[in-house]
Amino acid sequence: METNPPASRTHTEDDNRHVVHHHHGHQDVFPETTILVVVIPIVIVVLLIAISLIVALLRRVKSSSKPNGNSQDNTNCMFVAHSIITFNANPDAKGGCLYGGSQCSLPSATYKGVQVFTYKELESATDGFTESNVVGKGGFGTVYRGVLRDGTLSAIKMLHKEGKQAERAFRSEVDLLSRLQCPYLVDLLGYCADNQHKLMVFEYMSNGTLHDHLHLSDRSSSVLNWGIRMRIALDCARALEFLHEHTIPSVIHRDFKSTNILLDENFRGKVSDFGLAKIGSDKQNGLISTRVLGTTGYLAPEYASTGKLTTKSDVYSYGVVLLELLTGRVPIDTKRPPGEHVLVSWALPRLTNRVEVAEMVDPTLQGQLSRKDLIQVAAIAAMCVQTEADYRPLMTDVVQSLIPIVHNLSSGSTSGSFRFSKRVSPRS
Ligand SMILES: Nc1ncnc2c1ncn2[C@@H]1O[C@H](COP(=O)(O)OP(=O)(O)OP(=O)(O)O)[C@@H](O)[C@H]1O
Numbered sequence: 001m002e003t004n005p006p007a008s009r010t011h012t013e014d015d016n017r018h019v020v021h022h023h024h025g026h027q028d029v030f031p032e033t034t035i036l037v038v039v040i041p042i043v044i045v046v047l048l049i050a051i052s053l054i055v056a057l058l059r060r061v062k063s064s065s066k067p068n069g070n071s072q073d074n075t076n077c078m079f080v081a082h083s084i085i086t087f088n089a090n091p092d093a094k095g096g097c098l099y100g101g102s103q104c105s106l107p108s109a110t111y112k113g114v115q116v117f118t119y120k121e122l123e124s125a126t127d128g129f130t131e132s133n134v135v136g137k138g139g140f141g142t143v144y145r146g147v148l149r150d151g152t153l154s155a156i157k158m159l160h161k162e163g164k165q166a167e168r169a170f171r172s173e174v175d176l177l178s179r180l181q182c183p184y185l186v187d188l189l190g191y192c193a194d195n196q197h198k199l200m201v202f203e204y205m206s207n208g209t210l211h212d213h214l215h216l217s218d219r220s221s222s223v224l225n226w227g228i229r230m231r232i233a234l235d236c237a238r239a240l241e242f243l244h245e246h247t248i249p250s251v252i253h254r255d256f257k258s259t260n261i262l263l264d265e266n267f268r269g270k271v272s273d274f275g276l277a278k279i280g281s282d283k284q285n286g287l288i289s290t291r292v293l294g295t296t297g298y299l300a301p302e303y304a305s306t307g308k309l310t311t312k313s314d315v316y317s318y319g320v321v322l323l324e325l326l327t328g329r330v331p332i333d334t335k336r337p338p339g340e341h342v343l344v345s346w347a348l349p350r351l352t353n354r355v356e357v358a359e360m361v362d363p364t365l366q367g368q369l370s371r372k373d374l375i376q377v378a379a380i381a382a383m384c385v386q387t388e389a390d391y392r393p394l395m396t397d398v399v400q401s402l403i404p405i406v407h408n409l410s411s412g413s414t415s416g417s418f419r420f421s422k423r424v425s426p427r428s
């Protein structure tokens with residue numbers, strides 16, 4: 001590039017004189033300066049067009065780099081790649097929170113306005129954590145109903161467990177949920193973490209867990225009809241689609257199950273409990289080797305046996321929940337006859353059998369499903385729970401398969417021609 005600059009400059013001056021001379025002699029030869037004046041702007045314009053084309057192309061590639069990023073309903077979802085909360089635990093902090101350094105002064109710093117509460121604030125929100133405000137108990141602690149100072153109804157989860165694993169789960173859940181924003185995930189409103197107490201404040205989900213509605217409530221009067229079940233299945237599929245395919249790196253929930261699917265006042269489903277969630281590595285397929293944590297009955301076989309964790313482990317757990325929705329059975333039920341204890345083992349061979357699949361359906365759904373829906377949902381479930389992880393679908397595929405089913409059900413279409421009923425011959 002820098003070859004002989006003085007020589008080239010001299011050469012140009014000589015040439016110019018030469019060209020001027022020629023110009024007088026020959027009308028068809030343009031002076032070099034004129035050529036430069038015309039050519040340089042053209043080159044600049046062409047370069048600018050090329051650069052803007054490349055930029056536009058790169059943007060397009062980026063936006064479509066995750067499979068099917070066009071799912072309209074996930075456009076409200078957001079993931080902030082880097083943690084805003086700093087976990088500089090300071091055990092000596094007096095009466096303040098462990099997170100965020102200057103005791104409880106984090107709210108303005110967090111991305112989506114996750115607040116930091118004092119223990120006293122949460123104590124008064126729950127009338128002193130009174131027994132009458134207990135809405136449930138889980139492996140990590142008790143959940144209370146509470147009304148925040150601004151009148152917001154909330155679910156306040158108090159961590160009872162001590163020890164490093166509980167502490168790690170608490171930190172990771174607060175950190176992750178502060179960065180995830182998606183209408184299909186239960187929203188974290190805030191938290192408190194002082195020396196003695198660790199609490200998380202969630203949006204209140206007034207209809208409790210999917211598990212309780214499916215398996216504990218009076219089944220004959222259950223409000224969970226086929227249409228509501230399929231909408232919940234789609235809500236949850238969208239939640240997992242967001243975690244797996246719309247965040248970089250992917251998030252693996254690791255404890256997807258019907259007690260972690262909460263229902264709002266309209267029976268729309270949202271996914272909760274990110275204490276075990278794992279942020280996927282950049283390694284191929286986001287494969288992580290880890291200790292096996294999660295819940296029996298929902299664990300993918302390859303994860304249970306080798307600890308190899310991928311987004312496909314969540315897809316398996318999703319398939320188990322879909323089977324719960326379809327059959328009304330719990331994943332493990334030792335009270336059932338031999339051969340029927342494990343839901344997946346019992347269901348898998350039946351899902352692809354046109355006669356037996358009809359016999360699997362939850363009796364409370366009698367007459368509500370079209371044969372078309374039944375076969376499609378059975379096929380999705382079968383693909384999700386298959387042993388070979390690589391052949392399980394992406395959650396995007398599941399979402400796309402469920403959309404028309406839910407759409408037809410909500411628009412009251414009867415395109416499935418006949419409603420499933422056990423008494424009708426499957427061939428009719
Ligand atoms: N945001 C919420 N709104 C309303 N109720 C809630 C909310 N979060 C939890 N609950 C209730 O509290 C109960 C306990 O929840 P928690 O997540 O601690 O445990 P779990 O999901 O039942 O079990 P595990 O500890 O295995 O996750 C739930 O079963 C549910 O009834």
Ligand SMILES: [Mg+2]
Pocket residue numbers: 138259260272273
């Ligand atoms: Mg839970």
